[in-house]
Amino acid sequence: MTSTPEIFHYGEDHLTAGIALSISRGKTKGIISENTRIKIRKSADEVKAIADGDKAVYGINTGFGPLCTTQISKEETSTLQKNLLMSHAVGLGDPIADELAKLMMILKVHALAKGYSGVREETIDRIIFHIDHDVIPLVPEQGSVGASGDLAPLSHLFLPLIGLGKVKVNGKFVPADEWLRKENLSPIQLGAKEGLGLINGTQFIAAHAVSIIERLQNVLTHADISGAMMVEGLLASVKPFSPELHDVRAYKGTRHVAAFIRHLLNGSEVVHSHANCARVQDPYSLRCMPQVHGASRNAWLHVKEMLEVEINSVTDNPIVFSKDHTISGGNFHGQPMALPIDYACLAAAEVGNISDRRIYLSLEGDTPGVPKLLLKETGTNSGFMIPQYTTAALASENKGLCFPASADSIPTSLGQEDHVSMGSIAGRKTLRVVENVEKIIGVELFCAAQALDFHRPLKSSKIMAAIHEHVRSKIDHITVDGVMNEKMETAIEMIKNKELVRVAWETADAEGISLDTDFSSDFDSY
Template sequence: MREREIPTTVVIDGESLTPEEVVAVARHDARLELADGAYEKMQASRERVESVIDSGDPVYGVNTGFGHLVETHIDTEDIERLQTNLVRSHAAGAGRELSIEEVRSMMVTRANTLAKGYSGIRPMVVELLADLLNAGVHPLVRSRGSLGASGDLAPLAHMALVLIGEGDAYYDGDRLTGDEALATVGLEPVTLASKEGLALINGTQLTVGLASLFVVDAERVVDAADAAGALTTEVTMGTTANCDPAIHEVRPHPGQQVSAAAIRRLTAGSTVLESHKDCERVQDAYSIRCLPQVHGAVRDAVEHLREAVEIELNSATDNPLVFPAGSVDERAPGTDVAAVISAGNFHGEPLALRLDYAAGALTDLAAISERRTDRMLNPKIQESYLPPFLTEHSGLRSGYMIAQYTAAALLNECRSLGRPSLDSTPVSGGQEDHVSMSGQSVLNARTVAENVATIVGVELLCGSQAAEFLPDGLGLGTGTGAVRDAIREVVPPLGDDRQLDGELEIAADLVRFGAIRAAVEDALD
């Protein structure tokens, strides 16, 4: 099957970064470059910050304390020390370390929002962040600690520590101190100037970086679920009459129409479907009959999240933001030279709510997939030509019986994760009295995506195994046949019982990394 095109270089300008480009940098080590115009925007923003400092006006995070300490004035000679202390004190995360791809997603998205030119940071600091990415230096970042307002402070602070030669980082598999990692790749640490510590850590880049990975993965999972559902429809002697365009024209939800069309394309040319057009069965079970409606609703939920992610990727999300004089309401605080406005673009709610929604939707995709798996395995309801649990000599052999247990266990975990965005715990002496918990929402969503990829992978394994027992002379559709072949390239038919955990992982990877989608596209183009 052909490779999907992955860019080898991603150019950031603060305006046009996509989830797919985040994936290219995070997973495929695409090189990161700054657009020429980004330098000019950042330099102009930096000059505005310096003009405000010269004016002596109090500006949050520049010459004041943070959070509850906002009223505390910082003397001019301590302004740079303030930024270093900020990064050190906020590196207070806990829990597992973020994976390399998660750290890289956070780094590229932070560089992009700084390149937008509203953060007052020097271009050289953002260049250093890009240089770290390109050199393969990855800060050690703890996964817990973000409340999603003021942004993802703790994780971003762990990232920023390495820029000043502190903290820890991984390079070529080795864990080094920040200064050792920089020296190893020939880079020098930076001394943070006014506002630069705040510019590095105040924003939603843990959330939006990981949400970019989630969106791409979730879309692949939904496509693979369509393929798995189409295959299950065939091997259980179901019908695709439920996917007739007329049905979906009178209830025209976009995702529903896409999934119905996908099932029709996948099963085109199927002699299995043709063989029982006039059978006595009146209706299929809901997990077959309502596939377009359920899968389509999941598609729409993931699309709703994508819209927010694409906006957030190219937004200025730190605080305060730096604007040219005369570009904002005259009532806003500022000087004759620039306006530095304290507001709330760091609040992760636009992502948190949609992440929880999308994670819940994906969980329901897992639920319907698991039920279809049961229809292939369960001797009480499966087609008569299929042996119990898809193995000959059942009883002596257990076949795929326990693979369904694993799917059920993963589904239970998805259902138990909760909805972090519904919670808010005030912090910072009550100054930050409503937070989004978007960091936990995206971590949960990522867990859901991994689990659901495995659950759909189980359905694909079972569907491919069930196809081994099709009556002579019957063949799968062009698309579903390609799906079965993609599975068979890496997993042989199940004869005698064998250890299945590795095969479940292989099938999940085919789902998560787009191989099932690619197999279908190659077959149907």
């Protein structure tokens, strides 16, 4: 993640996944400048003029979807918009994570502040109040087909603006009207097009993509680290990471992974101890890490690039360019993000697949000095046999989740929405796959640290030694069977908390070692 600004100007500045996360975590404050407020007021005035006129304009003085030809009187405008939020709040299932709901609000404010939606500044200011005070609306996880925007989740997100739905305050969900009374706030009386402007958009899909960007990037880096420890632990060759090999097949991700693993292992006595061994080549899960991890890196990079376009776009409908120029189009359709998110899902699952294969390799007992099942005394002890059952189960579960959600489409809205993206489903299941891969990489780390122990007193590189020492500060070397899941959970928490990445960079800084590659700026920032 790159350094983030202290102040971000909604509607003006360029938003990234990292900045959105920084705002959601209170490290960056999002504000609206006076110049942007002028644009917002102008757009709202133009929408009001349309609503007061006789010309039918979709969503402003007409019904929605199949009712687009039904004109609404100006007296009914506010009722129409309120009814829209209520009727579309049909989500089911568990509430999404607080951070996802907060990200949805941040992304929506940025889009509305561009001044093409006609939503009034007092409405936008109320959403910012929710963001700044951590008042999180309850948004069910199911119900969006990712086409006319994320209608159901966005409706739930903004029900509290009109005094309905629930909000989480201090860790508990309470009725929104109760919270408003406590804060001496009145419900918003929605103006023309405001309901439609609030719920048309791809912010549910995009918020999931923001989270995917952060968590998958962390998984990819930790996969390189745990894979490098397996290279040492299984006495694998470092020749497959040579730069000249990857210069003749010059994918960014492949070259980055190869260089990063070379840097991690540079100076390792363990690696140099078998430089002249008779083994010709290692199994693919070891020697093809640059190609496999690198391909997933490239997929991550593609999602990041697409997401930056998406979160700096206007995904409302209709788009109000002026009082006399509105276009009812399809900017709300989730397909541009649905496809790359499905790609990211597959990319994450493959990292888990190859990690599980390395775990299996570590148990075979074919590496000199490393006993079968990673335990010297077996027979009465099963050693590390069964943790691999768990990673096999997780890898298999991921395969079932890899069917692309975007390959499906079900008509809705009486045929008006006859092709939908299912990008919302892609986002939800990709996060689930990433979570499973976090667990697989944690188990690989658990096994790799055990394998590396058997090569002592040979020393690892400075960086790998520091990483191994950090693991051993929390998980002891295992000599006899015991309950392992707690140790596995500890390793997984190291992955989720980005601990080994921090250890690697802190050690590199202290030792004057560079971990940068030619493509670090692409893959280490978002």
